[in-house]
Amino acid sequence: MGATGSGKTTFINLLSGSNLEVGSGLQSCTSTVEVASPFQLDGRWISLIDTPGFDDTTRSDTQILTQIASFLATAYESGKKLAGVIYMHRISDVRMGGISTRNFKMFRQLCGDSTLKNVVIVTTMWGEVSREIGEAREKELANDSKFFKPVLDKGAHMLRHNNVVTSAQAILFHLIGNHPRALTIQQELVDQKKDISETAAGEELNRELVTQINRHKQEVMMLQEEMKEAIRAKDEETKKELDFETSKLQAEIARIQEECRRLASEYAEQKEALEQRVAEVMAAARKDAEIVEENHRRQLQELEDRLHQTAMTSSSEKEEIQRKLSELQRRFEEMRSQLKPRRGRGVFGKIGRTLDSGLHL
Incomplete structure (x- = not known):
């Protein structure tokens, strides 16, 4: 950061x-x-x-906070710190x-x-x-x-x-x-079930936004005083300039006020998108695991059938089949472990990569 x-x-x-x-x-x-x-x-x-x-x-700062908070909360819910x-x-x-x-x-x-x-x-x-x-x-x-x-x-x-x-x-x-x-923002959002605006970071951001609003309102009041003077002096050019500056400040105040209101809804949208992507990748991982296990069972059965059929044949052929069975089991365990989201792969395994891509939706 x-x-x-x-x-x-x-x-x-x-x-x-x-x-x-x-x-x-x-x-x-x-x-x-x-x-x-x-x-x-x-x-x-x-x-x-x-x-x-x-x-x-x-x-905006609101968008930045919701992105960071939703990433951290989703990761924490997945058991990652x-x-x-x-x-x-x-x-x-x-x-x-x-x-x-x-x-x-x-x-x-x-x-x-x-x-x-x-x-x-x-x-x-x-x-x-x-x-x-x-x-x-x-x-x-x-x-x-x-x-x-x-x-x-x-x-x-x-x-x-x-x-x-x-x-x-x-x-x-x-x-x-x-x-x-766990960071404070993770504990607040996940463990304490706080609204993002109630978190320490959310309150800090709101304080900052309120400070900006109050500062702009003071500037508008000063411009309004200057406007009165321009009207008395019938200074149309200055009046137009002050009108323009006042409109800009009022638009900025409205934007910041909307940013305050959007904090909770933007977080909810980000969080929902990430949770959906996590659910999708976990479903895909489960499907991959099922395919691997089914292939393993089929190959295992074929080798066991061959072993049974060679009951009366040479010991060397039996040893070869046993070797293949052991190798098949070893490869299966390796493939299954690769399909599991593991600490240290990606940011947080497959979940980590999903959280990353999910923030680009």
């Missing part, structure tokens, strides 16, 4: 060999939750999940402005304090600043209570990523041995 352009997708591609699209300009490329190809590290299967930031250029969460921040940023602060606030509400021991804050873009400047900013971020100090005090860690495989792997080594934990 992290702001747009903080290096999330590049980090994932570097480690996994995936080809997730990376943004090169101001436009965000990660507009939905994406699951990278699984890879092995230190004998473990690793799957990394890419999420859009809450400053996405193509989707995260071993770690990585939050990325550009050390090249001169200051931690409003956008970065909003992203980090939403991140904290999604994770909750109980999972902070499984959180690593990763600073990126070290090649864009001098070592002295980077270290000074890193110290400020770690020690200022307005930035990362509160989460570091509660068990999170802060590491650097130098855009090379070794530093990326070092970050994962810090997480892969963790006991997987």
Whole structure:
């Protein structure tokens, strides 16, 4: 997780060999939750999940929250938890402005304090600043209570990523041995059956939206005062400009109000789509398993018939049939295990890949 352009997708591609699209300009490329190809590290299967930031250029914060929340809730319902969460921040940023602060606030509400021991804050873009400047900013971020100090005090860690495989792997080594934990958003939506607007992240988003609405209303009031003055001065050109600006602000207020109302319904739509895709892939997996088992039974019966028919023949032929029976059973067990959704295949086995593709509906 992290702001747009903080290096999330590049980090994932570097480690996994995936080809997730990376943004090169101001436009965000990660507009939905994406699951990278699984890879092995230190004998473990690793799957990394890419999420859009809450400053996405193509989707609203409401859409981002519903996408992330529905993915996490569906995964949790399938019995899957995260071993770690990585939050990325550009050390090249001169200051931690409003956008970065909003992203980090939403991140904290999604994770909750109980999972902070499984959180690593990763600073990126070290090649864009001098070592002295980077270290000074890193110290400020770690020690200022307005930035990362509160989460570091509660068990999170802060590491650097130098855009090379070794530093990326070092970050994962810090997480892969963790006991997987449910995030707060998962517990709220699944265990506590809360409406998304009642979750900590939903309430934070609503507070942010209400703040935006109030700010725009203040701006409208100021424009209305200027309008009165323009009318008194019979300044038609200024009046037209103020009319235009007022209409823009009122339209923005209406959009934000609609965004508040849409939070619950958008989550329900996303969740339903994901659940349908999971049901489909599980049905397909069961069908595949039935076909495999039927073929196995048929081949097994054929070999047993041959063994019975060769009761009076040479021991060497019997040994060959027994060998084939053993080989058939071994292959059957391998195929059956491959059809099972297994931890470490995809993000969450077949379910993980389905959750990924489901978010692209």
